[in-house]
Amino acid sequence: MSNIPSSPTAAADQVQLQHPTARQALLSHALTGHSHSPGRSYLASESPEGRSYTPIDFDGLSFPSMGARERREDTEVQRAARIQKISVAVRTILECIGEDPDREGLLKTPERYAKALMFFSKGYEESVTHLMNKALFQEDHDEMVIVKNIDVFSLCEHHMVPFTGKIHIGYIPKNGKVVGLSKIARLAEMFSRRLQVQERLTKQVALAMQELLDPLGVAVVMEASHFCMVMRGVQKPGSQTITSSMFGCFRDQAKTREEFLALIRGNSV
Amino acid sequence: MSIPTEPNGAAADNLELAQPVAKVVVAHALTGHSHSLGQSYMKAENPHTRGPSPIDFDGLSFPSIGARERREDTEESRAARIQKISGAVRTILECIGEDPNREGLLKTPERYAKALMFFSKGYEESVTHLMNKALFQEDHDEMVIVKNIDVFSLCEHHMVPFTGKIHIGYIPQNGKVVGLSKIARLAEMFSRRLQVQERLTKQVAIALQELLSPQGVAVVMEASHFCMVMRGVQKPGSQTITSSMFGCFRDNAKTREEFLSLIRRSGI
Numbered sequence: 001m002s003n004i005p006s007s008p009t010a011a012a013d014q015v016q017l018q019h020p021t022a023r024q025a026l027l028s029h030a031l032t033g034h035s036h037s038p039g040r041s042y043l044a045s046e047s048p049e050g051r052s053y054t055p056i057d058f059d060g061l062s063f064p065s066m067g068a069r070e071r072r073e074d075t076e077v078q079r080a081a082r083i084q085k086i087s088v089a090v091r092t093i094l095e096c097i098g099e100d101p102d103r104e105g106l107l108k109t110p111e112r113y114a115k116a117l118m119f120f121s122k123g124y125e126e127s128v129t130h131l132m133n134k135a136l137f138q139e140d141h142d143e144m145v146i147v148k149n150i151d152v153f154s155l156c157e158h159h160m161v162p163f164t165g166k167i168h169i170g171y172i173p174k175n176g177k178v179v180g181l182s183k184i185a186r187l188a189e190m191f192s193r194r195l196q197v198q199e200r201l202t203k204q205v206a207l208a209m210q211e212l213l214d215p216l217g218v219a220v221v222m223e224a225s226h227f228c229m230v231m232r233g234v235q236k237p238g239s240q241t242i243t244s245s246m247f248g249c250f251r252d253q254a255k256t257r258e259e260f261l262a263l264i265r266g267n268s269v
Numbered sequence: 270m271s272i273p274t275e276p277n278g279a280a281a282d283n284l285e286l287a288q289p290v291a292k293v294v295v296a297h298a299l300t301g302h303s304h305s306l307g308q309s310y311m312k313a314e315n316p317h318t319r320g321p322s323p324i325d326f327d328g329l330s331f332p333s334i335g336a337r338e339r340r341e342d343t344e345e346s347r348a349a350r351i352q353k354i355s356g357a358v359r360t361i362l363e364c365i366g367e368d369p370n371r372e373g374l375l376k377t378p379e380r381y382a383k384a385l386m387f388f389s390k391g392y393e394e395s396v397t398h399l400m401n402k403a404l405f406q407e408d409h410d411e412m413v414i415v416k417n418i419d420v421f422s423l424c425e426h427h428m429v430p431f432t433g434k435i436h437i438g439y440i441p442q443n444g445k446v447v448g449l450s451k452i453a454r455l456a457e458m459f460s461r462r463l464q465v466q467e468r469l470t471k472q473v474a475i476a477l478q479e480l481l482s483p484q485g486v487a488v489v490m491e492a493s494h495f496c497m498v499m500r501g502v503q504k505p506g507s508q509t510i511t512s513s514m515f516g517c518f519r520d521n522a523k524t525r526e527e528f529l530s531l532i533r534r535s536g537i
Contacts, residue, residue, distance in 0.1 A: 067366030082364045089357035089364075090428070096350045096357075096382075097389040098335025099463055105425045106463065113428045119500045121365040153499040157373045160358070160381045162430065162495055195367055195374065227430055231421040232387045 055207040060127030062208055065194070068124040079118075086114035120155050120162075123193030128208060131190060135180030136213070139173070144256075146170035147184045148264045156228050157195035165224025165240070167192075167202075168264040171209055172216040172249060172256075179213055198224055198243050206245035217248030219260045323475045328395030330476055333462070336392040347386075354382035388423050388430075391461030396476060399458060403448030404481070407441070412524075414438035415452045416532045424496050425463035433492025433508070435460075435470070436532040439477060440484040440517060440524075447481055466492055467511050474513035485516030487528045 056062050061069065074082070087110035094101040094109070101110070148168035156163050167188045191204045206220040221244040230237045250257050324330050329337065342350070355378035362369040362377070369378070416436035424431050435456050459472045474488040489512040498505045518525050 065366050066368035066371075067363070071366040086361050086364045089360040092357040093354050093385065094463075095335070096354045097385060098333050098339040098392050099389070100334035103334075105465060109426055109428060109463075112426055116427045116429060116496065116500050117361065117365060121367070124366050151505055153495075158377055158380055159384045160377060161384060162499060164495075164499070195362075195365075195377075197373060227421075227432075228384065231430060231432070232384050237419055 055204065055211050056128050060129035060131075062128045062191070063204055065124050072125040072127075074125075083111060083114040083118065086117060087111050090114065119193070120153075121194055123190045126190045126193075128187070128190070128212065131186050132179070132183055132212065135183050137178050137180070138176050139178045140176055141173055141178060142176065142216075144170055144172050144260060144263070145178065145181075146260065146263055147181055150185045150188050152188055152192040152201075152222070152224070154192040154194065154196045154198075154201060154224075156226060157197055159228040159232075160195070161226075161228045161231065163198065163224050163226040163228070163241075165222060167205065167220065167222040169205065169209065170219045170250075170260045170264070171213060174214060174216045177213055177215070184209070198222060198226075198241055202243045202245045206247055210247050215248065217246070217250040217252075217256065219247075219250040219257065220245045221261070221264060322479060323472065324396050324479050328397030328399075330396045330459070331472055333392050340393040340395075342393075351379060351382040351386065354385060355379050358382065387461070388421075389462055391458045394458045394461075396455070396458070396480070399454050400447070400451055400480065403451050405446050405448070406444050407446045408444055409441055409446060410444065410484075412438055412440050412528065412531070413446065413449075414528065414531055415449055418453045418456050420456055420460040420469075420490070420492070422460040422462065422464045422466075422469060422492075424494060425465055427496040427500075428463070429494075429496045429499065431466065431492050431494040431496070431509075433490060435473065435488065435490040437473065437477065438487045438518075438528050438532070439481060442482055442484045445481055445483070447477075452477070466490060466494075466509055470511040470513045474515055478515050483516065485514070485518040485520075485524065487515075487518040487525065488513045489529070489532060 057064065059069075061072070090110035090113050091101050094106060099106060101107075146168065147170075148166075150167045150169070151164070152167050153162060153164045155161070169184050169188065187208055188205055191201055191208070202220050202222045206218050209215070209218045209220070221242065223240050223242045225240055229235075229239060246257060250260060325332065327337075329340070358378035358381050359369050362374060367374060369375075414436065415438075416434075418435045418437065419432070420435050421430060421432045423429070437452050437456065455476055456473055459469055459476070470488050470490045474486050477483070477486045477488075489510065491508050491510045493508055497503075497507060514525060518528060
C-alpha cells in the first residue's frame with residue numbers, strides 16, 4: 001500500500017477516497033475485525049507492523065470497537081441504562097429457554113449477568129496511555145525480558161462463551177527503553193476483556209507492545225482452552241489452542257525465537 | 270406435616286389447598302421453584318427428599334416452568350425461540366459497545382442462541398427415556414462407583430459456566446443395578462441447566478435414589494466456578510466441593526469413608 005501520506009487527517013481522508021472498499025476494508029478487518037472503514041484517526045501514521053495505521057489512537061484507545069468512545073464517556077446514569085437494557089434482553093432469553101425468570105434463584109440474574117458482561121468487556125473502554133501510567137524507564141539492559149504465565153480470560157466473539165488460558169510476552173529493549181512489568185500484564189488484560197478471537201488477541205498485544213516501546217523485537221505466545229469447544233460442539237475437554245505473534249528480531253532470527261520458546265516452556269528456569 | 274402417601278392427584282390438590290405455604294417451602298428447597306407445584310409432584314413420598322417424587326409422570330425430573338413446552342417444540346417453534354434469543358443478544362452486543370454488524374459478530378446472536386439451547390437441554394430430557402430400560406439384575410451387593418465424570422453447567426446467578434468432575438456411587442439393593450453410562454447421562458442431564466452446584470449434586474442423588482431404591486447413594490462434585498475466576502473475587506485456583514449422601518452412606522461412617530477414599534485415589 002504505497003502512497004499513504006504521513007500527515008494526519010486531511011491526507012487520511014484523501015486516502016480513504018482514493019483506495020475505497022477493498023484494500024482498506026480488508027486491511028482494517030485483518031487487524032481489528034471491523035469490516036466498515038475505520039475512522040480517520042487510524043490513518044494518522046504508518047506503523048511498519050500495522051501495515052497502514054497505528055494500533056494506539058490519539059486518545060489512547062487501542063483497536064476500539066464502535067461504541068468504545070461512548071462507553072468511555074458514560075455517566076453513571078448512562079451506565080445504569082445500559083445495564084437495564086441488557087437485563088431486559090436477558091429476561092427474554094431466560095423465558096425462551098424455558099426457565100422461570102421469577103423464581104428466587106433467577107430474580108436478579110439479568111442484572112448480575114449484565115454487570116458480569118460489562119466487566120468481561122471492560123477492555124473496550126481502557127486507554128493504553130492511561131494504563132501505562134508513565135511507567136517507561138531507562139535501564140542499561142539489552143537482553144530479553146519475559147513475563148510468562150499471565151492468566152487471561154476472554155470471551156469468544158463467535159459464541160460469547162469464555163476461553164481462558166495463559167499468555168507469555170517477551171521483548172528485547174532498544175536503547176534501554178523498558179516498561180514496568182505489571183504494565184505488560186495489564187496490556188494483556190485489557191485486550192482480553194473484549195469479544196475476541198485468540199489470533200487477534202495475540203496480535204493486538206504484540207502490536208501494542210511494539211508501538212509503545214519500539215523494541216528490537218516482541219514475542220507473544222498464548223495457549224488457551226476454548227469452552228465453546230469443550231462444553232458444546234465437538235466437546236473435547238483436553239484440547240488447547242496455541243497462537244503466537246513474533247515481531248522484529250524474534251521474527252528474523254531463529255535462535256532468538258528458540259531461546260524465548262525454551263524459556264517459556266520450562267516450569268522453572 | 271401430614272403428607273398423604275396415596276398417589277392420586279385429588280389428594281395432592283387437597284393438600285395444595287390445606288397447606289399452601291409449607292408446600293411451597295419444601296418445593297423450593299428441592300427445585301428452586303417458588304411457585305406452587307403442579308399436582309404431579311405430590312404423587313409419592315420419598316423419605317430422603319422431605320417432599321414429593323423427583324420424577325414426574327412423564328419422566329421429567331424437577332422440570333422448569335417451560336420444560337414441557339420445550340419438549341413439545343416443533344421445528345418452527347424451536348426456530349422461533351432461536352430467533353427471539355438472537356434478537357436479545359443483538360441488543361446486548363450494542364449495549365456493551367460492540368458493532369453487531371462487523372464480520373466476526375454477524376452470526377454471533379444465532380450461535381449464542383443455539384449454544385444456550387444446548388447448555389440448557391437438560392430441561393427437556395426425560396429420565397425414563399434416558400434410562401432406556403437399562404435396569405438389570407446382577408448378583409452384586411457391593412459398592413459401584415462411576416467417578417471423574419466431566420460436567421459442565423451454567424451458574425444460574427451469573428449465567429457463566431462452572432465446570433468440574435462428579436463422582437457417583439451406590440450400593441445395589443436386591444441386585445438391582447443400572448447400566449453404567451446411564452449414571453453419567455443422569456449427571457449430564459441435570460448439569461445442562463441453570464444450576465447451583467448444591468442443587469445439582471442433590472438432584473443427581475435423589476434421582477438415582479428414586480430410580481434404583483438402592484441401599485445408599487453417594488454423590489461428590491468438585492467444580493471451578495468461572496463467575497469466581499473471571500470476575501468478582503478472581504481466584505483462579507479455587508474449587509467448590511459439594512456432596513450428597515443417602516441411605517447407608519449417610520448412616521455408616523465406614524461406608525462413606527470407603528467411598529471417599531476410592532474416589533480420591535487417582536489410579537487403583
